[in-house]
Amino acid sequence: MNVALGGTFDPVHDGHRKLFERAFELGDVTVGLTSDELAPKTRHVERYVRPYDRRKRDLEAELSVLADEHDREFEVRELTDPTGIAVEPEFDALIVSPETRGGGEQINEIRRERGHDPLELVVVDHVPAEDGERISSTRIVAGEIDEHGNLTPDRDGRGATRPE
Numbered sequence: 001m002n003v004a005l006g007g008t009f010d011p012v013h014d015g016h017r018k019l020f021e022r023a024f025e026l027g028d029v030t031v032g033l034t035s036d037e038l039a040p041k042t043r044h045v046e047r048y049v050r051p052y053d054r055r056k057r058d059l060e061a062e063l064s065v066l067a068d069e070h071d072r073e074f075e076v077r078e079l080t081d082p083t084g085i086a087v088e089p090e091f092d093a094l095i096v097s098p099e100t101r102g103g104g105e106q107i108n109e110i111r112r113e114r115g116h117d118p119l120e121l122v123v124v125d126h127v128p129a130e131d132g133e134r135i136s137s138t139r140i141v142a143g144e145i146d147e148h149g150n151l152t153p154d155r156d157g158r159g160a161t162r163p164e
């Protein structure tokens with residue numbers, strides 16, 4: 001089975017890792033990584049997003065460990081449009097979270113119009129941080145939580161340091 005999922009992953013956190021795990025359980029994985037042009041447009045809170053090449057390097061390091069564990073193949077491709085990549089006929093499933101499920105439905109609309117079978121939309125629930133709110137890259141960058149969702153001791157809003 002060919003599985004797709006998309007994101008900005010700046011930085012990668014345990015919520016993302018749950019999506020990756022689910023994807024590798026199902027098959028070989030293609031991750032659509034948002035381009036430097038698309039990434040800022042999908043942030044709830046406007047913020048600096050690290051350059052594509054940096055994000056791709058870190059993402060590939062995470063995915064290669066999981067791919068080996070599950071004996072699967074993976075690739076990271078640049079995503080320039082929210083309905084890109086997974087709309088291509090070779091994909092069978094898309095991993096989303098409740099927040100991005102709508103985007104998956106849009107992709108299936110386009111696939112139907114083109115006469116392709118719809119993707120199986122696999123919804124992974126949000127992984128909560130220690131305080132019950134969801135883990136998000138924004139909260140990590142703001143210094144509120146770490147990549148595992150632990151509340152940081154000195155939460156005075158100073159930006160967390162991320163690997164450049």
Ligand SMILES: Nc1ncnc2c1ncn2[C@@H]1O[C@H](COP(=O)(O)OP(=O)(O)OP(=O)(O)O)[C@@H](O)[C@H]1O
Pocket residue numbers: 006007008009010014015016018019042043044095096097098099100124125126127128134135136137138139
């Ligand atoms: N805590 C979480 N649990 C499960 N999935 C998540 C979680 N946070 C984000 N996702 C999903 O991961 C994918 C990539 O999202 P993205 O890269 O925007 O991460 P993010 O943490 O939402 O970033 P930001 O805080 O900048 O919006 C999306 O499908 C998103 O819904």
Ligand SMILES: CC(C)(COP(=O)(O)O)[C@@H](O)C(=O)NCCC(=O)NCCS
Pocket residue numbers: 004005006007008009031032034039042043079081082083084085086094095096100101102103104107
């Ligand atoms: C466009 C994007 C993947 C961007 O992810 P982001 O929320 O991490 O910025 C997300 O906002 C979205 O619309 N996801 C649902 C559709 C999807 O997964 N598209 C990419 C398929 S590879």
